[in-house]
Structure formats: C-alpha cells, structure tokens
Amino acid sequence: MNNIRIHTLQRKIKLYYKKNSRLLPWRIKLGKNQDPYKTLISEIMLQQTRVKAVLDYYKVFLIKFPDIKSLALASEKEVLIAWSGLGYYRRAFNLHRAAKIIFKEYNGIIPSEKIVLRTLPGIGEYTSSAIASFAFGKEELVVDTNVERFIKRIFNMEDNSSKSYNLKELGEILFPKKNRGDFAQAIMDFSNDYCTKLRPKCHNCIISRYCDYKSLDTSQKIKVKKNKKYCVSYFIYDLKGFFFIRRRPISEILGGMYEIPSTLWKSSKKFSNINLITLDKNYNPIFLNKLIKHDFSHFTLFSKVIVIKKEKLITNNIKGLWVNKSTIKRFPISNLTKKVIDYSFEEISSLKKFL
Ligand code: SF4
Structure with missing residues (x-):
C-alpha cells in the first residue's frame, strides 16, 4: 500500500474517532494524556474482558480504591472482593502486588x-x-487483539498462513508517527463498530477502499471447540442457613477465591469423591439434577452439586469455614461459586421435605 493510501486511511480513522469515540470513564479529551492510575486499573481489567463487562466493576473499584496508596495498603481479601465476578482473578493478585511495588519503590x-x-x-x-502511550503520551505501538486483527485485515494477512508477516513492521507502516495512543484507541473503537471479529461490516465501511481484506468462505473458517471439564461441588449446609466454604489452592484456577468445596476439575465425566469427608452410613446425600455450567476461556466446566446436611457429617477434614448468605459477602467468590450457591438454595427449598 502506498503512502498516500496509508495517509488517507489514517485521516479517515482519526476523523471517525473524533466524531464517534466511546465515552469511557478512564478516557480524557482527544490529544490529552489519561490519568495513569485510571489507565492502569482499566487496562488490567480489560485484559481478556470486554469493555461492557468492565464498566460497572471499574466504577466500584475506583470508589473503593481511588489511588495507588489505597490499593497498596488494602488487604488481598479486600481487593479480591472488589474484583469478585470479573473473573481471571490472577489479575487482581498481580495488580495488588504491582500497586505495592509502585507505592514502596516508586513513591x-x-x-x-x-x-x-x-x-x-x-x-x-x-x-x-498502553499505559506508556495513553497515560504518558509515549509513541508506542499499542497492539491489542482488535488492533492486531485490524492490521492483518488491512494487509490481508488474516487467516492466511501462506504469507509470512511481521505484525510490528505492518503496525509501523499503518500507525502515524505522532499521537499513536489516540490512533490505537481509534482503531479499537472502529473495530468495535465495524471491523468486528465475526461478520465485519465491510459493505458500509468507510475505509473499504483502502483495505485488502478478502472475507473467507465460512466453510474455510475453523470452529474452535472448547474442552470440557467436570467436578462435584459439595454443598454442606445446616438448617440455620449456614453453609461451608473453603479457599481454593493458590496454584489452581480461581486460586485464592472461596468456593463450595469441589473435586479436581477433570476431563473425565466420571465424578470422583472429595475423600476428605465421611458421612453417616445410613444417609444418602442428594445429587442435584442440573449440571452447573461455567465458561472459562479455554474450557467449559460442568459441576454436579451434591447437597449434604451438616448433621450427617461424621468427619470433615476440609479446611474451611461456615458462612451464610449475608457473611459470604465478606469473601471473594467467583460467578461460578455464586451459581452453585444460588442453585443449591433454590433446590434445597423445593426439596426440603425429602432431604
Ligand atoms: S473493509 Fe472490512 S475488514 Fe476492512 S477495515 Fe473495513 S470492516 Fe474491517
């Protein structure tokens, strides 16, 4: 693509952004640097998460931790609670650690x-x-998945393994030398509106004349099937509304979050026992009908819930604690755990006379 075409494309994208940029709480006027703390929080939250899902969490998080100091001095548990429901909890641990380092080592x-x-x-x-560019005006090449897809399409490199390409080199051709942060955000917004992952709106795209993308026949596209994993969740409860939770091992997925104790997440559909509890031998715990389904980025988990009355426990060697619907709010839990708790209570109340 020659320079004139590149400049025209850049101009059109910039103009589009000027007129249509999304109003996001961490953004500031075009051409100005964003607030570094707001940029740090938003960029960490946006890793693997869509803007729409981040907005509410971002606002609450900023109220709770308005600056680096408040975040650095908070406990890990407080940070995880504020992050609960947003997923990918490793991000919250790392953000907290980063805030501590910034507070201690960088004043x-x-x-x-x-x-x-x-x-x-x-x-x-x-x-x-992104932080260097959006918050400090450094002329970095900011390439997230949207920008990468856009670049590949412009140069017709998407789904084209026969051509070798260097993303950085293509980015250098496409990005202007100045205000690269704004340009990257412009592409992100444009991609959100037009150059979407599935079914890009090429027919009424303002830069289609400058784009070499050749849409592939749908039969050529490869559908990625997610792996499945299975586990059993042990919902142990008493008649006063208390139930048992434990902290997940830090090395596992959702590590550090609290959960209804579950067996290892395995690809085998055969449900295993947790082995850490023994029950009254005359008691038959109830396996609830529905499997709780929860999507992670690389697999889908199906959890079979088993409900157990506390008084039927002979031994319980799981390290954990008892909470009720009100005190659980003091603990960081994932959406998966929320689903297991809600479903268990719903079923217990309808099955009460049989349990
Ligand atoms: S023509 Fe299609 S692929 Fe190219 S930039 Fe526009 S929307 Fe994206």
Whole structure:
C-alpha cells in the first residue's frame, strides 16, 4: 500500500474517532494524556474482558480504591472482593502486588517508561505499551487483539498462513508517527463498530477502499471447540442457613477465591469423591439434577452439586469455614461459586421435605 493510501486511511480513522469515540470513564479529551492510575486499573481489567463487562466493576473499584496508596495498603481479601465476578482473578493478585511495588519503590508514582512498567507483576507487552502511550503520551505501538486483527485485515494477512508477516513492521507502516495512543484507541473503537471479529461490516465501511481484506468462505473458517471439564461441588449446609466454604489452592484456577468445596476439575465425566469427608452410613446425600455450567476461556466446566446436611457429617477434614448468605459477602467468590450457591438454595427449598 502506498503512502498516500496509508495517509488517507489514517485521516479517515482519526476523523471517525473524533466524531464517534466511546465515552469511557478512564478516557480524557482527544490529544490529552489519561490519568495513569485510571489507565492502569482499566487496562488490567480489560485484559481478556470486554469493555461492557468492565464498566460497572471499574466504577466500584475506583470508589473503593481511588489511588495507588489505597490499593497498596488494602488487604488481598479486600481487593479480591472488589474484583469478585470479573473473573481471571490472577489479575487482581498481580495488580495488588504491582500497586505495592509502585507505592514502596516508586513513591506511589506510576512509572512512565514501558521498560519499567514491564517489570511490574501482570504487566506485559500490550499493557505496558498502553499505559506508556495513553497515560504518558509515549509513541508506542499499542497492539491489542482488535488492533492486531485490524492490521492483518488491512494487509490481508488474516487467516492466511501462506504469507509470512511481521505484525510490528505492518503496525509501523499503518500507525502515524505522532499521537499513536489516540490512533490505537481509534482503531479499537472502529473495530468495535465495524471491523468486528465475526461478520465485519465491510459493505458500509468507510475505509473499504483502502483495505485488502478478502472475507473467507465460512466453510474455510475453523470452529474452535472448547474442552470440557467436570467436578462435584459439595454443598454442606445446616438448617440455620449456614453453609461451608473453603479457599481454593493458590496454584489452581480461581486460586485464592472461596468456593463450595469441589473435586479436581477433570476431563473425565466420571465424578470422583472429595475423600476428605465421611458421612453417616445410613444417609444418602442428594445429587442435584442440573449440571452447573461455567465458561472459562479455554474450557467449559460442568459441576454436579451434591447437597449434604451438616448433621450427617461424621468427619470433615476440609479446611474451611461456615458462612451464610449475608457473611459470604465478606469473601471473594467467583460467578461460578455464586451459581452453585444460588442453585443449591433454590433446590434445597423445593426439596426440603425429602432431604
Ligand atoms: S473493509 Fe472490512 S475488514 Fe476492512 S477495515 Fe473495513 S470492516 Fe474491517
């Protein structure tokens, strides 16, 4: 693509952004630098999560932790509670660790250089470029999945394994030399409206003349099937509305979050026992009918819930604690755990006379 076409494309994208940029709480006027703390929080939250899902969490998080100091001095549990429901909890741990380092080693000032930002926990290539660019005006190439897809389409490199390409080189051709942060955000907004992952709106795209994308026949597209995993969740409860939870091992998925004790998540459909509890031998716990389904990025988990009355427990060697619907709010739990709790209570109340 020659320079004139590139410049026209850049101009059209910039104009589009000027007229249609999304109003997001961490953004500021075009051409101005964003607030570094707001940028840090929003960029970490946006890792693997859509803007729409982030908005409410972002607002509440900012009220609870308005600056680096409040975040650095908070307990891990407080941070996880504020993050509960947003998923990918490793991000919350890392953000908390990063805030502590910034507070202690950088006098509470977020570093502006990409190379320094990259040394902080949970901040990789994209996030460091985004913070340096959006908050400090550094002319970095900010390439998230939307920008990457856009670049590949413009140069017709998407789904085209026969052509070798260097994303960075293509990005350097496409991005202007100045105000790269605004340009990256412009592409993100444009991709959200037009150059979407599925079914891009090429027929009424304002830059279709400058784009080499050749839409593939749908039969050529490969459907990625997610793996399935299974587990059993042990909902142990008493008649006063208390139920048993435990903290998941830190090395596992959702590590550090609290859950209804579950067996290992395995690909085998054969449900195993938790082995840490023994029940009255005359008692038959009830397996609830429905499997709780929960999507993770690389697999789908199906949890079979078994409800057990506390008084039928002979031994319980699971390390954990008793909570009720009100005190559970003091603990960080995932959406998966919320689903298991809600479903268990719903079923217990309808099955009461049989349990
Ligand atoms: S023509 Fe289609 S693929 Fe190319 S930028 Fe526009 S929407 Fe994206």
